[in-house]
Amino acid sequence: MKIAIGADHAGYRLKDVLVPFIESLGHEVHDVGCNCEQSVDYPDYALPVCDAVVAGEADRGILICGTGIGMTIAANKVPGIRCALVHDLFSAQATREHNDSNVLAMGERVIGPGVAQEIIRIWLETPFSGGERHVGRIGKVKAIEDRYAVRP
Template identity: 85%
Template structure:
């Protein structure tokens, strides 16, 4: 899979650890930044990751900031994105199995590198269950999204 990844200054150090880990799992990584620990704005990194995923230029996206909250809020404004903020292994599995998430958000100040790597591994390896109840719920979410959506244009 091709994984787009982005972080603000609060997630930069964790991003630098997880990129080679993702590559070691056999995935291609497109890193949209940031490339420093000096203060930057999280939406500037959430948007390019989500545009790549929404346009089909990346299979999934990973966003990291201090808590993961800002990134997940920004991500879920993009049509076609289902981003989940995850800080434990059960949620990583459930959000793929039940919600077919295509973007994962995490907080560097909340979890350490070892847990982040295990969350990523589980999230990347877990398929969507495609069960009738889950598909029906996602269809309802898609109808809500369509009601309020604006088209996404990847650059």
């Protein structure tokens, strides 16, 4: 899979640890930044990751900030993105199986690199379970997006 990854200044250190890990799992990584401690705005890094996923240029996306909350909020404004904030292994599996999440958000200030690596491994390896119940719920989410879509 091709994975787009982005972080703000509060998450770039964890991102820099995770990129080689993701590559070691056999995935291609597109790193959109940031790569510094200088304060930056998380939406500026969430958007290119989400755009890549929606455009089909990346199969999935990973976002990291201090808590993961800001990245999650920004990502879920993009139609077609189902971003899940995950800090535990069960949620990593459940969000893939039940929600078919296509973007993962995590917080560097919340979890360490070892847990983050295991979350990513599980999230990348877990397929969407499908099933009428889960597909129907995702359809309802898409209907909400469509209802509030800006029309030119």
